[in-house]
Amino acid sequence: MSETSMKRHMGLRASRAISNTLIYVLLIAISIIWLIPFFCIVLQSFRVESTWQVGYVIPKQWGFDNYVNLFSTDFPRWYVNTFITAVCTALLQTVIVLCMSYTLSRFRFKMRKPLMRFMLILGMFPGMLTMIILYRVLKDLGLTQANATPGLILVYVASSGMGYYVSKGFFDTIPKSLDEAARVDGATRFQVLKKIILPLSKPIVIYTVLTAFMGPWGDFVFARYISFGASAGMNVAVGLYNWLTPDQINKNYTMFCSGGVLVAVPVTLLFLFLQKYYVEGVTGGAVKG
Amino acid sequence: MKAYSDLEFLRLNKWQKMLYKLGRFFSSIPKGVAQLFIKLWGLIKNVFLAIGREAKDIVSTFIHGDWKTKVSYLVMGFGCLARGQILRGLLFLLFEIVFIGYMILAGAYWLSMMPSLGKVGPSEVYDEIFDTYVTTYNDNSFKILLYSVLTIFFIIAFIYTWRINIRQNKIAEKILASGKKLKSAKDDLRSVVDDQFHKTLLALPLTGIIVFTVLPIFFMVLVAFTNYDGAHDGYASNLFTWVGLDNFNTMLSWSSAGGTQSYAATFGEILAWTLIWAFFATFTNYFLGMFVAMAINKKGINLKKLWRTILVMTIAIPQFISLLYVSKMFAKDGIVNGFLMGMGWIDKALPFWEDATWARITVIVVNIWIGIPYLMLIATGILMNIPADLYESARIDGANPWQQYTKITLPYMLFITGPYLLTSFTGNMNNFNVIYLLTGGAPTNPAASSASGSVGYTDLLITWLFKITTGAESKYYLASVVGILVFIVVALISLIVYNVLPSIKNEEDFQ
Incomplete structure (x- = not known):
């Protein structure tokens, strides 16, 4: 190796070392910025000396008082409401989404393209508008306020078929020759789904269950509208939101x-445990849209 | 604009090339829009042609059909029953009976009330025995509108089924004429899990979508043409009725009342901010997310999994917690101001949520914090798929990292994520959670407060819609108008992008 190329080599190496150091600094900074709010929220949840907002983070007096006090409020009720909603939504929504996406991915029928286009256009309407009428109808059925949980499940599940994109993207990647081989052997379409596709679809099933389960924990608008004013029917998002209004x-x-x-x-914790499937779903399906 | 040939194009310098491309982009918009209308026209024409074909087929089936077919025009399923397909025949017949029964018992009444939306409102009658006024409720505009919409949907379903019934007859005649046997009930049942399996699978999801999305949207579109609001709830207070295009006139008129802005001005301001917000929210996330993904992916960086997990973890935490908490962190007496003042860097709290410009920028910055982990995941997936030898050969040709990025990474990413960018743009236009939980629309815009609800500088159209609905006057009709306008804006943007983008994309391809 000649001397100049040696120098160049070492120069390259040095510049790579510098850029890598910069990236490490950046990544550490990012990690801190992303984690700091959660770090603060945990610390402040242990603060005993005052219940209002303060300009410092580390409590002067530590204790579990805030956690204990939660149980004398409606919080446990909200928690149970949300949990029931999340479990039911996760199960029912998964069935609906998989039916929809599997059909649109695997079958070729006359109305397929128009149907997909129709749903695309439908999705451009602000869904929030529909809650005015849904609220009145659910109220007539007695599924609002204190009984908001079943009403909420119904609303979440009923229109969930429109979110078929990600799982359709997954089904598109399973080779069609598998279906055809089974059909030649005399299997019905239903048997193809049950015996061949479903066993291959574990990642997307888990992804769908996971996202459907996490949705209700964060939903705010519909939950607030439907449980309007009745603490017993609220979910955690609505209940906790009310604690941060100026007078509370x-x-x-x-x-x-x-x-x-x-x-x-x-x-x-659940999310981190199933992280792999979530990442697969997002990177595989979300982009194809 | 004049189109250059490839050779002429290559002779231009960098700036001319860029200008040329920009010019091409904008000059292709009118063409794209024109093509759009041509397509729409073609669509409408096709619908009418299809209806015409159906009508012709219905008539010719009647003329050429045997008596069983002819009776089926009146008694649905008769042909099936007469030819031995008992199950199908009974289902058709049952549907017809239910439909006629419904129309006689209820449907006709609702449809007859639809033009007026109720004639007699609630009335107070003096009750002598109890010495009080008793309110009697009469017509209910809301129910009338709802059930007449349902009836219309039912009629459409009936016509469709009737058409299928006729087609069945035609097919059955053909099969019998060729000497084959018709399908038995057992065959029909088997087809539910076989040939017709897609219909079985779609039945439940589509019913849900029709009942809980299509119907409500149809209903709400109609509400835009009524005066349905808190004071006219159609039952307890006053009936509501059709007002034609009045609400659209209100929303789009520039005349203002009482020293405050007109609706059109308020709408224009909010729309402008909505578009600015959607643009920045989409592209800051997109490029920064891609950047973070590239940083983590870079050769020689260790602990890749750890960095990714830290970011991914923040996706899991329900947004209302993180957004509400961050919103309070930036409050006047929040942690951020407390920290900055404690360090002695500032001596007065920064107006993160109190000043319009500060609030808008803070919202965008916090949104970056929300969005990057997700974009990082998407970008990681795509970046890993770029063939490594592309970079290898670029390096051999002496391309520096920036050139590699602009010539390989970026075009590849844009090519794959084009549709995603569009959905993410329209999604951000309707990003209720981030705005509502962070600022609630604050700071308030005093000039615009005449419009229902108090409109703020960070309000998007969607949060405005929510405020109109939940505001003191509950002007549902106005919310509905805003909703329709949002739809029009989103649809226009999507259509233009879909129609214009491919021509641009093809140009990029060969580079």
Whole structure:
């Protein structure tokens, strides 16, 4: 190796080392910025000396008071409401979404393209508008306010068929020759689905269950509209939101933090546990849209 | 604009090339829009042609059909029953009976009330025995509108089924004429899980979508042409009725009342901010997310999994917690201001949510914090698919990292994520959660407050719609008008992008 090329080589190496160091600094900074709010929320949930918002993070006095106090509020009720909603939605929505996406991916029928286009156009309407009428109808059925949970499940599940994109993208990647081989052997379409496609679809099933389960924990608009004013029918998002309104925040700020931690921890753990499937779903299906 | 040949194009310098491309882009918009209308016209024409074909077929089936077929025009399923397809025949017949029964018992009444939406409102009658006024409720505009819409949907379903019934007869005649046997009930049942399996699978999801999305949207579009609001709820207070295009006139008129802005001005301001927001929210996330993904993917960076997991974790935490908390962090007495003042860097709290410009920028910045992890995941998936030898050969040709990025990475990403960018743009236009949970639309715009609800500088059309609905006057009709306008804007943007983009894309392809 000649001397100049040696120098160039070492120069390259040095510049790579510098750029890598910069990237490490950047990544550490990003990690801190992304984690700091959650770090703060956890710390403040243990603050005992005051219940309102303060300009410092580390509590002067530590304790579990905020967590204990949660149980004398409606929080457990909200938690149960949300949990029931999430479980039911996860199960029913998965069935509906998979039916829809499987059909649109695997079958070729006359109305397929018009149907997909129709749903695309339908999705351009702000869905929020429909809650005015849905609220009145659900109210007539007695599924609002204190009984909001079943009403909410119904609303979430009923129109979930429109979110078929990601799982359709997944089904598109399973080779069609598998179906055809089974059909030649005399299997019905239903048997093809049950015996061949479903066993291959574990990742997308888990992805759909996971996203459907996580949705209700964060939903705010519909839940608030349908449970309007009745604490017994609220979900965690609506209940905790009300603790941060100007007349409540001084009394309940630290309790909001502890409530937030209790909601976030199980959901996050479940998510991290199933992270692999989520990443697969997002990178595989979301882009094809 | 004049189109250059490839050779002429190559002779231009960098700036001329860019200008040329920009010019081509904008000059192709009118063509794209024109093509759009041609396509729409073609669509409408096709619908009418199809209806014409159907009508012709119905008539010719009647003329050429045997008596069983002819009776089926009146008694649905008669042909099937007469030819031994009992199950099908009974289903058709049952549907017809239910339909006629419904129309006689209820449907006709609702349809007859539809033009007026109710004649007699609630009335107060003096009750002598109890010495009080008793309110009696009479017509209910809301129910009338709802059930007449349902009836219309039912009639459409009936016509469709009737058409199928006729086609069945035609097919059955043909099969019998060729000497084959008709399908038995057992065959029909088997087809539910076989030939017709797609219909079985779609039945449930589509019913849900029709009942809980299509019907409500249809209903709400109609509401835009009524005066349905808190004071005219159609039952307890006053009936509501059709007002034609009045609400659209209100929304789009520039005349203002009481020293405050007109609706059109408010709408224009909010629309402008909505578009600015959607643009920045989409592209800041897109490029920064891609950048973070590239940083993590870079050769020689360790602990890739850890960095990714930290970011991905933040997706899992329900947005209302993180958004509400971050919103309070930036409050006047929040942690951020507390920290900055504690360090002695500022001596007065920064107006993160109090000043219009500050609030708008803060919203966009916080949205980056929300959006990057998701974009990072998407970008990682795509970046890993770019063939490594592309970079290899670029390096051998002496391309620096920036050139590699603009010539390989970016075009590849844009090519794959084009549709995603569009959906993410329109999704951001309707990004209710981020705005509502962070600012609630604040700071308030005093000039615009005449429009229902208090409109703020960070309000998007969608949060405005929500405020109109939940505001003191609950002007549902106005919310509905805003909703329709949002739809028109989103649809126009999507259509233009879909129609214009491919021509641009093809130009990029050969580079």
